[in-house]
Amino acid sequence: MGLLDKFRRMNNRVCPWWLCHSFDNPLRRLFHEPERLLAPYVKTGMTAVDIGCGMGYFTIGLARLAGPEGKVIAVDLQQKMLDALARRARRAGLADRIVLHRCRKNSLGVDGPADFVLVFWMAHEVPDKSRFFREIAALLKPGGRMLLAEPKFHVAKKSFTRTLAACGEAGFRIVKEPAIFLSRAALLERD
Numbered sequence: 001m002g003l004l005d006k007f008r009r010m011n012n013r014v015c016p017w018w019l020c021h022s023f024d025n026p027l028r029r030l031f032h033e034p035e036r037l038l039a040p041y042v043k044t045g046m047t048a049v050d051i052g053c054g055m056g057y058f059t060i061g062l063a064r065l066a067g068p069e070g071k072v073i074a075v076d077l078q079q080k081m082l083d084a085l086a087r088r089a090r091r092a093g094l095a096d097r098i099v100l101h102r103c104r105k106n107s108l109g110v111d112g113p114a115d116f117v118l119v120f121w122m123a124h125e126v127p128d129k130s131r132f133f134r135e136i137a138a139l140l141k142p143g144g145r146m147l148l149a150e151p152k153f154h155v156a157k158k159s160f161t162r163t164l165a166a167c168g169e170a171g172f173r174i175v176k177e178p179a180i181f182l183s184r185a186a187l188l189e190r191d
Helices: 003-009 017-023 026-030 034-038 057-066 079-092 129-139 157-169
Strands: 047-051 071-076 098-102 114-120 140-151 172-176 183-190
Touching (some): 047 057, 057 079, 079 098, 157 172
Antiparallel strands (some): 140 183
16 A cells, blocks of 8 residues: 555544654745745734644744734644644744644634634544534634635545535635645635
């Protein structure tokens, strides 16, 4: 069994903390530079939520974009991820803008209101997508936006289409489908 097959078999499983080092590295900045990718969606003073934040690859960039008046709620299931993010945030001088939140397997447990939510390469790990996207819709302000991206090498187009349908059922509409390297992506807005 090849590496690609192993990734596909991990569907609906949480990415182990030790594997995140392969996604969260300086080389990735060549094609997923956080601030460039997220600048169209996050402005100074906003509250953003990074769901499945891992070790903070996007969280740090979100905190810079939100500025001193904004905040980022970094949500992950694994404490080791949040601990690594806390260290990184302190080193970057951004710890005061980032709220760490450990969710449960069946609930985010995050209170809003938020302006923006990032769900990057992790929705395929969620067993109950309908509930997941309803929770996100509940924490977003009316007109709030969510950027959803899934890895093309792991999530088939048909599966992504089903995920978008779950978003629609939760009260989201697709605003656009931005081109993100190696990803299937949609920018969605809460009604």
